[in-house]
Amino acid sequence: MNKYLLYPGCSMDASAKAYMESLNTVVESLGLQLEEIQDWNCCGATEYLSINLIPAYSLIARNLALAARQMNGTRTVLAPCSACYLNLAKADHYMQERPTLGEKVNEALAAGGLTYKAGALEIRHLIDVLIYDVGLDAIRSKVVRPLTGLKVAPYMGCMLPRPDYQHRWSDHEHPTELDDLLRALGADVIDYPLTTSCCGGHMTQIGPETAFELIRRLVSDADERGAQMMVTVCPMCQMNIDAYQNEANHFFSTDYHMPILFFTQLMGLAFGKEPGEVGVGVELVSSRNALANIGVEVPVTQEPDSRRKAEGLPMPRRWTKHGTRKEAVK
């Protein structure tokens, strides 16, 4: 069976557009059939569940109810985003474990003419499906441009393997699925002890200093172990490491340049696709130099307009933990 109900999630439309593009390319190459859940809504991401449980679960369960209604020939919901995967799995699990929660959520769903019986669907992440349904051998057979010589840090993130309600992962602290997949593509996979450490999540918005420290740990460890890039399965991880790396560099007066791509982008490249077909080149920390190691040439995209206009007044220097220093006189 190769048909799945796709729950894309909000980021795939915007910040993780590269993930969506590469996902489509890879899925097509492997002959998987994805059917998008009609009229899906936000999963509530990492915040809503800590604010108000019943509405949060109802928000998630609406997607499950829609998927259950739509299932024809498959009961597997595929979520490419770790937060979406975790939320869907969590709602399904707790609605089963706590019947009163299930009842209350269904009461809310009834207002929209929907209902969901927990356990009716199988909730799985994209990489789980690729490894355990498609199989590494099938993936290996599609590789035409092995990633030989590309040193990658496999970064699984914290939301995917834990708490692992359905025992899907090889290990919840040190899962090896991403390592295995990247190895199948021919990449030189480093031993990355922080593979399930937190990227900071939405702390970038509410406590940036905390997030910067978490980002620094991840990036510096990957750098020290000789990784040329990090590879992730999660839109939030990708965004934090990519979009906030520069800010973290400022904050700590460091100078890391650690690109981070989605695993599907590397799969696409290994399958012989061109960078533009799998969203490579739109990342903020450019993967250009890293990908040169496997003979992939990423076209130079136009630098985005600098926010600081040349003719404007100088901005005050950013605060760093080493104190404010005077701008060097040119």
Next chain:
Amino acid sequence: MSEQKQERVGVYVCHCGSNIAGTVDVVDVANWAAQKLERQGVIIARDYKFMCSSLGQELIEKDIKELGLTRVVVAACSPHLHEKTFRTAAKNAGLNPYLVELASIREQVSWVHSDKAVATAKSKAVVSGAVSRVVENRALDEIKVPINPNTLVVGGGIAGIQSALEIANAGFHVYLVEREPSIGGHMAQFDKTFPTLDCSACILTPRMVEAGTHPNITLLTWSEVVNVSGYVGSFNVTIKKKARFVNEELCTGCGICQEKCPKKVVDDVYEAGLGYRKAVYTPFAQAVPNFPVMDKENCTYFLKGTCKACEKFCPTNAIDFKQQDQTINIEVGNIILATGYDLFDARRVSNYGYGRLPNVFTSIEFERLSNAAGPTSGNIVLRDGKTAPKSVGIIHCVGSRDKNFNNYCSVICCMQGLKFAHLVHERTGATVYNFYIDMRTAYKAYDEFYQRVLEEGTLFVRGKVAEVTEAARKESEKGKLIIQVEDTLAGKQRRIPVDMVILSSGLQPRADAKDVGKLFGISCSMDGWFTEKHPKLDPVATMTEGIYIVGCAQGPKDIPSSVAQGAAASARVLDKILQKEVALEPIKASVNAEACSGCRICNGLCPFNAIAFIADDMVSEINPALCQGCGTCVAACPAGAISGTGFSDTQIIAQIDGLLFRNLVEKPEMA
């Protein structure tokens, strides 16, 4: 019905101090029984402060004799506690003990209710049920079976050795069966024992030698029990003696074969994977017996058909490549199980990195590292085999007291952690950290040892370690294992870089404990340890007569406790042997062969292996000596062909009628 038989029933309601009388109006219950249950045969009903006291018992005995009681109901505690007391009292007065019923109005009434009116009404129902039932009771006689004086001890660790020696020294024969090539168990792997720091081998090996040479002990190592049938007094046991490929008659234990064997393999058992042995080997120098065994899976001759170096060099021609597994049948009267424990697999706590980070060791690996006879000759070094650690972290409760793994406390780990701390300190001078949840150093001289280790300068951090990682965050952490822990006393997170981490892994039931339990007809607790008959008052017996459990097979424990249990079970066995015969409860099930359809549903349900299927007659038959009267088969039989003495359908239905006051004209008010 009961009137026709004209049974004369006496009812005795116990106050149990205020245990019952505090919640149940016992006087009212007694008066009610005397008046309202008269038609059921009650001729006297009394209440008394403590029925179980000698005065209370005398009261019953007097009534039996003077009033000619033919049935007795005692409304008191659970039959588990005092059924025997009152049956004995009845017997003393000349009444068959099985004509006494206990109505539990304490465990099932006063302790679980708070409303006195409800509790009193319920007590009346329970008493009424017991009265209706007791008139249907039949006099039963105890079954006597002779006791075979031989004993089987399964497992040759310290607990099993102790059991075997005690019985053998008393002059009776013991078969000591051990799965591994040598007896000695886990204790033989240790370097020092807490809290006295005795050399483990020095105190163990004399016992091993004694067991190995004792005229009353038949030692069967490299052997396993494969079948058990029979019952207390006469068990038939089949033992598989695996081929050693060494003739024990000829072998002198000189060790030349081991020396000459060209095949080196990692020793996962005795050396815990840290050291090597040959394909033909004795696990350690003081092994008992000293005959080597050949590891067929790794022997070059068995793999490739050539080599035979051992055979060539053996001075007594003891190597025998043609040896076959042997099956030995023995008869014994009692069985002691001392099957021990498995170490918790620390790889399961993957955040501690065992199996991934080279310098994370388990407790048993550390025992081998610190043992003078171990792979490093007692040098405490890192996995590279040469570098001495400058700092060592010992993590307690690995896999224990953790709802992700085992909820229970493994008992020995705190003291073990302290012992390790002392040894590291003494031999390397390294800084030692202990990470603990609570320090549990109960028992004699244990806490003093804790104080001693504290004074030696070992550092203690109270908190459960979150992870052991090699991901350094700063220069001082590079190349180290960093222990991330919440220090709950200081109230802050700590990162402590160390060179070596030792995981104090917990103890687990043997992986095959459930199968072994089934083989011997005993049960396991939820956690998988063998279940004792009573957790406090009968810790070494099991619910199956004649089967005893000692040492870690029953639950985690240290060496002194294991030895004490080993000796305790021997005393129980000797008691049985000296009685020459044993009285069995006559509460048994039996099959009515005419009604039995031969469906065999009961066969698999019996927890005591008491039901056999007679293929010729196509019926099941219950061995009365093996049956413990649990009633499972009686309830399960779809044809109603099985009935239990003491629990016949007539009795049960009469009891239900009584409970529901069906045979009363005037039903009491139920509050």
